[in-house]
Amino acid sequence: xxxxxxxxxxxxxxxxxxxxxxxxxxxxxxxxxxxxxxxxxxxxxxxxxxxxxxxxxxxxxxxxxxxxxxxxxxxxxxxxxxxxxxxxxxxxxxxxxxxxxxxxxxxxxxxxxxxxxxxxxxxxxxxxxxxxxxxxxxxxxxxxxxxxxxxxxxxxxxxxxxxxxxxxxxxxxxxxxxxxxxxxxxxxxxxxxxxxxxxxxxxxxxxxxxxxxxxxxxxxxxxxxxxxxxxxxxxxxxxxxxxxxxxxxxxxxxxxxxxxxxxxxxxxxxxxxxxxxxxxxxxxxxxxxxxxxxxxxxxxxxxxxxxxxxxxxxxxxxxxxxxxxxxxxxxxxxxxxxxxxxxxx
Amino acid sequence: xxxxxxxxxxxxxxxxxxxxxxxxxxxxxxxxxxxxxxxxxxxxxxxxxxxxxxxxxxxxxxxxxxxxxxxxxxxxxxxxxxxxxxxxxxxxxxxxxxxxxxxxxxxxxxxxxxxxxxxxxxxxxxxxxxxxxxxxxxxxxxxxxxxxxxxxxxxxxxxxxxxxxxxxxxxxxxxxxxxxxxxxxxxxxxxxxxxxxxxxxxxxxxxxxxxxxxxxxxxxxxxxxxxxxxxxxxxxxxxxxxxxxxxxxxxxxxxxxxxxxxxx
Numbered sequence: 001x002x003x004x005x006x007x008x009x010x011x012x013x014x015x016x017x018x019x020x021x022x023x024x025x026x027x028x029x030x031x032x033x034x035x036x037x038x039x040x041x042x043x044x045x046x047x048x049x050x051x052x053x054x055x056x057x058x059x060x061x062x063x064x065x066x067x068x069x070x071x072x073x074x075x076x077x078x079x080x081x082x083x084x085x086x087x088x089x090x091x092x093x094x095x096x097x098x099x100x101x102x103x104x105x106x107x108x109x110x111x112x113x114x115x116x117x118x119x120x121x122x123x124x125x126x127x128x129x130x131x132x133x134x135x136x137x138x139x140x141x142x143x144x145x146x147x148x149x150x151x152x153x154x155x156x157x158x159x160x161x162x163x164x165x166x167x168x169x170x171x172x173x174x175x176x177x178x179x180x181x182x183x184x185x186x187x188x189x190x191x192x193x194x195x196x197x198x199x200x201x202x203x204x205x206x207x208x209x210x211x212x213x214x215x216x217x218x219x220x221x222x223x224x225x226x227x228x229x230x231x232x233x234x235x236x237x238x239x240x241x242x243x244x245x246x247x248x249x250x251x252x253x254x255x256x257x258x259x260x261x262x263x264x265x266x267x268x269x270x271x272x273x274x275x276x277x278x279x280x281x282x283x284x285x286x287x288x289x290x291x292x293x294x295x296x297x298x299x300x301x302x303x304x305x306x307x308x309x310x311x312x313x314x315x316x317x318x319x320x321x322x323x324x325x326x327x328x329x330x331x332x333x334x335x336x337x338x339x340x341x342x343x344x345x
Numbered sequence: 346x347x348x349x350x351x352x353x354x355x356x357x358x359x360x361x362x363x364x365x366x367x368x369x370x371x372x373x374x375x376x377x378x379x380x381x382x383x384x385x386x387x388x389x390x391x392x393x394x395x396x397x398x399x400x401x402x403x404x405x406x407x408x409x410x411x412x413x414x415x416x417x418x419x420x421x422x423x424x425x426x427x428x429x430x431x432x433x434x435x436x437x438x439x440x441x442x443x444x445x446x447x448x449x450x451x452x453x454x455x456x457x458x459x460x461x462x463x464x465x466x467x468x469x470x471x472x473x474x475x476x477x478x479x480x481x482x483x484x485x486x487x488x489x490x491x492x493x494x495x496x497x498x499x500x501x502x503x504x505x506x507x508x509x510x511x512x513x514x515x516x517x518x519x520x521x522x523x524x525x526x527x528x529x530x531x532x533x534x535x536x537x538x539x540x541x542x543x544x545x546x547x548x549x550x551x552x553x554x555x556x557x558x559x560x561x562x563x564x565x566x567x568x569x570x571x572x573x574x575x576x577x578x579x580x581x582x583x584x585x586x587x588x589x590x591x592x593x594x595x596x597x598x599x600x601x602x603x604x605x606x607x608x609x
Contacts, residue, residue, distance in 0.1 A: 050512050072511040079512040085505055089527045099513035102523075146513065156512075 002063045002076060002153025002186050003028045004049065010057035011044050018044050019210050022058070026154065029184040033197035036207035037233070042190040043082075045207075046156045049188065050079040063153050073102070076153035080146075080160050084139040086131040092142055093118070093127035099150045113149050120179060121145040137168045141175070148179065157189045161196065173200055194234055198222060206230055223273075227342055231271045237316035238277070240270045240339075249341065252312040254290060256336035269342045274318035276338035279306065282329040289333035290315075294326050308332055366586075372579035392576035396584065400569075400577075404584065407565040414476065414551075414561055415544040418483040419491075422540035423533065426491035430536075433492070434499025448489045459485055460550040467554055474556040482554045483547050487540040494539060498532030538592050545588060 004026040011019040018041040026032045034042050047053040049060055051072035060067050067075050078099070086095050093114050100110040118124050121141045131139060140160055147155055157176075161169045177200055180187055191197050197204045198218040205215040214226040225231035228239060242251030243265055249256045251270065282291060292308040292315070299322075306317045306324055315332060324330070372378065373392050375385030396404050433441065451459055463482055464473060472478035510524045511517075526533070548563040555564070562585050570578040 047508075052508050052511065071516075072508075073514045073516055077512075078514075079509070081505060081509055083503075083505065085503070085509040087506065087510075087524065087528070089530075098510070098515075102510075102514040102516075102519060150514065 003030075004077070004154045004186065004188065005061040005064075006045070006049070006058070007061070008058040009045065009048065009055055009060065011041070011048055011053065012056045013044075017210065019048075019055075022210075022212055024205055024212060024215065026186055026188050028186055030203065031180050031187045031189060031201045033201035033204045034188060034190045034207055035194060035197040035204050035233075036192065038192055040192075040207045041210050042192075042207055043158050046079055046158050046188065046190055049154070050077050050156055051075045052079070077156055078147040078150050078152040078154075079156040079158060080143055082159045082162055084131075084136075084143040086134075086139055086142055086146075088131055090131070091127070092123065092129045092131065092134070095131060095142055096146045096149055098146060103150075117145045117149040120148065120182070122175065137164055137172065140164060140172065144176070144179075148183070148185070151183075151185070154186045154188060157187060159191055162191075162193070169196075176200060206233060208233065224340060225271070225342075228269055228271065231340070231342075235274070236271045237274055238272050240272075241267065242270065243267055244341075249336075249339065253310065253315070253334065254312075256334065256339055258336055258339060258341060261341065271340050271342070272334055272338055274305065274316045275303070276335060277315060277317045278333040278335070279308070279317045279319050279321075279324070280331050280333075281324075282331045287331055287333070289331040292330055292332055294324055294328045294330055297324055297326055366583075369579045369582055372576050373583055375576050378575075392574075392580040395577050396580050403560075403565060404562075404581065407560050407562045408584070410560060411545055411562040414479055414483065414559070415541045418480050418487050418544040419537045419540040421480070421484060422487045422491035423495075423537045425488060426495045426536055426540075427533070429492045430495025430497075431499045431502075433496040434502060435504060448492055450489075451485045452489055456486065456547075456549050457553075460553040464553050473554060474558040476559060478554045479551050479559045479561075480544075482550045483544040486547070486550070487543045490543060491536045491540045494532060494536035495529075498529050498536070502529065535596060538596055542589055542592055 004024075006022060006024040009019055009022040010017065022045065024032075024034075034045060036042050044053065048055045049062075051067065051070060051074075055068075062075060062077055067077075087098065090098070093111075096114045096117060097110045100113060105113075114127070118127055121144060123138065123141055123145060126134065126138065126142075131142065134142065140163070144157075144160065161172050164172060173196060176187075176189075179185070180200075189197070189200060198221075201218060203216060204218050204221050206213045206221060208229060214221055214230050221230065222234055225234060225236065228236070231239075240249075240251040240253050242249050244250075244258070244261045245264060247257060247260050249258045249261075249268070249270060278289070280287060280289070290310045290312075292310040294306055295309050295314065296307040298305040303318050303320050304322060304324065306319065308315045308317055308330060310332070317332060371385060374388055374390065376387035376389035376391055378385035378387075432438075433444065460482055463485070467473040467478045467481070472481060506524055506528065507520045510520050515523060546563060547561070548567060551559060551561050551564055552567075555561070557564070562581075566578065566581050566585055569581055572578075
């Protein structure tokens with residue numbers, strides 16, 4: 001059990017600043033995802049917390065104590081890498097017991113802990129296996145077990161699921177979630193996959209261009225993005241330009257009743273999620289929506305992504321209805337209550 | 346490749362390697378073997394009894410010298426080759442190409458030139474006709490090979506294993522002894538074996554630097570061959586090749602039996 005506090009962290013690679021002034025708290029028993037595109041510096045942050053990389057500025061506190069200058073083996077933070085990195089010259093239980101042996105724990109004690117963790121990670125019966133005899137998913141579970149058995153204050157997970165296929169990844173997510181809720185271990189989970197972050201974590205921290213853009217509960221980030229870039233990261237495609245006038249939002253896509261707002265007359269950006277837009281084939285009598293023509297349809301299984309050209313521009317619509325065709329005349333409706341207005345730029 | 350072709354190739358390679366040993370074995374057990382006889386006219390154990398009893402002490406001493414020189418050479422070659430190979434395999438730095446050229450030099454320059462050139466220096470340094478001198482000159486040939494092998498080993502080495510071990514609680518020293526060394530052990534053994542065998546088979550450089558004072562097995566072998574006693578020379582040759590054969594079997598265990606024939 002433990003907590004992590006990152007204060008004004010700065011990390012440079014040579015002359016290039018990768019991370020600047022980053023603040024993040026991970027509370028005891030919490031699962032926080034560090035979400036961001038590839039190359040955003042997520043792994044760099046984890047390595048700094050693990051002690052594998054020296055930050056150029058700021059402070060890192062584990063359980064309230066600064067760990068600057070503390071070598072990785074003395075920090076109570078264990079990192080699980082993207083690749084399983086299982087020692088090939090050891091079998092499964094030897095791999096899992098590695099950290100305990102490094103701590104000088106007695107053999108019998110180690111074996112007992114290893115057995116417990118084998119059960120927790122559903123690896124019973126594989127303890128004598130050589131690591132190259134394991135499947136990718138099993139290898140990743142051993143890597144996870146090897147870190148879990150040490151009961152660190154904070155477990156750092158660096159995209160441990162990214163090399164697995166979709167079904168396996170889903171199963172591993174559920175396993176990690178179960179383990180987290182059973183052990184209440186504090187975890188910082190790095191991923192570039194937004195659905196993974198949203199599903200797994202209590203809070204999500206979105207990292208774009210080396211800065212944290214928004215930290216909050218999954219639903220908050222998804223439904224109330226702090227700025228257009230956050231919205232774009234979560235798949236936001238439809239952005240309106242307009243201004244507020246007496247509770248009405250006047251935009252190029254129409255006028256929407258958004259209720260009392262500050263900043264009368266100011267230019268404001270708004271967004272609507274593709275799945276919140278309603279789409280119907282156009283009939284003789286208008287239902288009050290925007291007229292448009294379908295440019296493109298992409299069938300994605302449970303939903304179809306449709307690009308509609310309206311007079312003010314293109315809108316992306318995600319609908320569970322099937323049967324729309326390119327070239328078809330349609331009518332789209334933007335529910336004003338689903339419209340997310342960003343604060344003044 | 347089909348199985349039969351593979352088997353054929355295997356046999357061809359084994360025959361090519363084994364063929365020279367046939368006459369050697371025949372010679373060592375012959376008492377009389379004159380042209381144009383296809384087989385020795387008389388068989389006997391004279392050569393073997395000679396090297397076991399009359400020249401026994403000499404042969405044993407020579408084996409002892411050879412083992413000590415080759416083992417120390419291999420140990421030093423690996424001790425220096427390990428950090429050098431790691432640096433070359435894992436990092437990019439200025440002058441890496443130059444290092445590679447310099448390492449190749451002792452291999453491409455004829456050993457006679459190297460030994461002759463070093464001889465002058467070794468006399469001044471008091472290393473001529475000493476064990477240290479012989480080991481030194483052997484290292485000029487063995488060290489580049491050891492470095493090249495370990496360079497290759499570390500080119501395929503993922504240092505993230507070490508970062509993972511550190512994060513799991515291993516100290517710097519434990520990372521070396523518990524992670525790095527076990528990971529590179531097969532490659533390390535090959536490098537040590539190479540260095541050992543290369544030192545074991547050195548004749549010219551041992552003779553020049555050792556000045557006949559350091560009698561390793563090859564030096565003794567050439568002396569016996571010069572005496573014209575073919576059966577004895579054949580028997581000593583077989584003794585000489587024995588460790589190489591053992592080493593080959595040992596490395597085959599690591600690299601896999603298929604490497605014995607070179608067919609994969």
